[in-house]
Amino acid sequence: MRVILIFFMFLSSAVRCISQESQIYSLSKKEKLSTEAYEVFRTNKFLNFKDKDSLIENIEGSVYKKTNLNTFFQYKKDWEKIQKEDTASYAKKDNAKYAYKNNAMIETYLEFGSYNVRKEIKTVYNPKSFVLFHEKKYFVGENYNRTESIVNEYDNQNRVIKTIKRTEYSKKENNEESIITAKYENNTVTISSKNGTIVCELISNKNLLEKESLLALPFDYYKYMEECYLEENAKCNEKYPRVKGNELKSITNIIHAKINKNNPNVVYRIDNGGLPFQTYLVNIRDEKEDYFLNHLILNVKDQELISKQLIATEADGEVPEDANYSAKSFVINKDLTISIFEMQFSKIYKKLNEGYKITPEGKIISSKTRSENRREANSWSGRYTFKRTNKDELVTSFSIDIKSLDDIAIVYIGDGEKPELYKNLKAENMAEDKIKIVFNKKYNELGIIYIQKNDKQYIISGESIANINPGNDEYPLKKGNF
Numbered sequence: 001m002r003v004i005l006i007f008f009m010f011l012s013s014a015v016r017c018i019s020q021e022s023q024i025y026s027l028s029k030k031e032k033l034s035t036e037a038y039e040v041f042r043t044n045k046f047l048n049f050k051d052k053d054s055l056i057e058n059i060e061g062s063v064y065k066k067t068n069l070n071t072f073f074q075y076k077k078d079w080e081k082i083q084k085e086d087t088a089s090y091a092k093k094d095n096a097k098y099a100y101k102n103n104a105m106i107e108t109y110l111e112f113g114s115y116n117v118r119k120e121i122k123t124v125y126n127p128k129s130f131v132l133f134h135e136k137k138y139f140v141g142e143n144y145n146r147t148e149s150i151v152n153e154y155d156n157q158n159r160v161i162k163t164i165k166r167t168e169y170s171k172k173e174n175n176e177e178s179i180i181t182a183k184y185e186n187n188t189v190t191i192s193s194k195n196g197t198i199v200c201e202l203i204s205n206k207n208l209l210e211k212e213s214l215l216a217l218p219f220d221y222y223k224y225m226e227e228c229y230l231e232e233n234a235k236c237n238e239k240y241p242r243v244k245g246n247e248l249k250s251i252t253n254i255i256h257a258k259i260n261k262n263n264p265n266v267v268y269r270i271d272n273g274g275l276p277f278q279t280y281l282v283n284i285r286d287e288k289e290d291y292f293l294n295h296l297i298l299n300v301k302d303q304e305l306i307s308k309q310l311i312a313t314e315a316d317g318e319v320p321e322d323a324n325y326s327a328k329s330f331v332i333n334k335d336l337t338i339s340i341f342e343m344q345f346s347k348i349y350k351k352l353n354e355g356y357k358i359t360p361e362g363k364i365i366s367s368k369t370r371s372e373n374r375r376e377a378n379s380w381s382g383r384y385t386f387k388r389t390n391k392d393e394l395v396t397s398f399s400i401d402i403k404s405l406d407d408i409a410i411v412y413i414g415d416g417e418k419p420e421l422y423k424n425l426k427a428e429n430m431a432e433d434k435i436k437i438v439f440n441k442k443y444n445e446l447g448i449i450y451i452q453k454n455d456k457q458y459i460i461s462g463e464s465i466a467n468i469n470p471g472n473d474e475y476p477l478k479k480g481n482f
Helices: 002-024 029-043 079-084 205-211 221-228 234-239 245-258 370-380 441-447
Strands: 054-059 062-068 097-101 104-112 117-125 131-140 143-154 160-169 176-185 188-193 196-203 266-270 278-285 292-301 304-315 328-332 337-344 347-358 364-366 382-389 395-404 407-413 420-425 427-431 434-438 448-454 457-461 474-480
Touching: 029 054, 029 062, 029 160, 029 176, 029 188, 029 196, 221 234, 221 328, 245 266, 245 278, 245 292, 245 304, 292 347, 304 328, 304 337, 304 364, 370 395, 382 457, 395 448, 441 448
Parallel strands: none
Antiparallel strands: 054 062, 054 196, 097 104, 104 117, 117 131, 131 143, 143 160, 160 176, 176 188, 188 196, 266 278, 278 292, 292 304, 328 337, 337 347, 347 364, 382 395, 382 474, 395 407, 407 420, 427 434, 434 448, 448 457, 457 474
């Protein structure tokens, strides 16, 4: 009995000593967040570090710590082996027992410490040997002390997205619980807990060099023009790096095949946050009206164009008085939304109710609300008719039924030939007030028409219209209801 009493006096003294030490120094919230980030990466078996050279930890918008991952481990990790590891190849402990249930492996063993402390340890692994559940039950002699447990949830790539840590005592009011969540986006891991949020950037030297050649966001075209339009210098070239060499040749080939036979004036590759495609801003002279420069956004994957959008047109030359033209500028924001602004007398006049957003899949969609898009689409609904005779007295006509921008029918008569019927056509938004309809791809440019709104007036244009009476490539349309 005396021995037991001495033991508990010693244990009590040790606990008081530890408590006193903890009062001298306790981790700050930033240190706790950094520790939690380490726990997330350890749970992921540090696979986030594969092919990466540095880890940058950001807290409250500032860099808290930079870590060289090339010297993080004492020996080089075999990442391929770690990725292939499963419960069959997992290195088993000699003193543990193993059982298999519901596609998981259960490991149990005992661990003994000083002062008659015993731990009953249980770990449950998923088929790829990531820890789903880890539990330690503490006993002092035969007396139960507490249970510490960790529960991990994973995404479909076996990356932990939620960790719940619990400490449970006999008296439930003393129980403790903490939750850590992790969100993955490209090369960034955002980790949150009651201590706050830490944003971890994983960077490879190769990506760092590539990032330096990307156009950083936000990009304000109006500010760019103020800074660099009249003079090109090293500072401008560094801040607004242009696409060059083989990449420029590749993009030019895509433009020639899909958009415009002119060579682009300038091409920028935008930093889209590491999405699985490349995003380009292209400045190119309009093929039809060469006094205009068009600004387009292109998304390219595996050297194939996956989406494009005209975002602004700029006058670059003497514009005819009767040209329907609205000067615009734009800002490409960090969240990959594009804001459009009206220009008057070379100054920003107002932000327009027009804009776009690049989706993670590479689509370029209107940033308007659904009701606004529905209203705009309905404004095009109707039956449009056009008829003209050329110098040879041959009639060209269009009858265009637009139920919606995704449901269009056209009856086309070209140069007095037989009527041609086209159904289930779709329109492409070229600007807020202009749509493009491809009714016959075999005709190339002759198989495309454009319809533009100007207040209550509608105008038709295109190569097939220009051929009727050369020099006149725009004609009014008559619009009626169904």
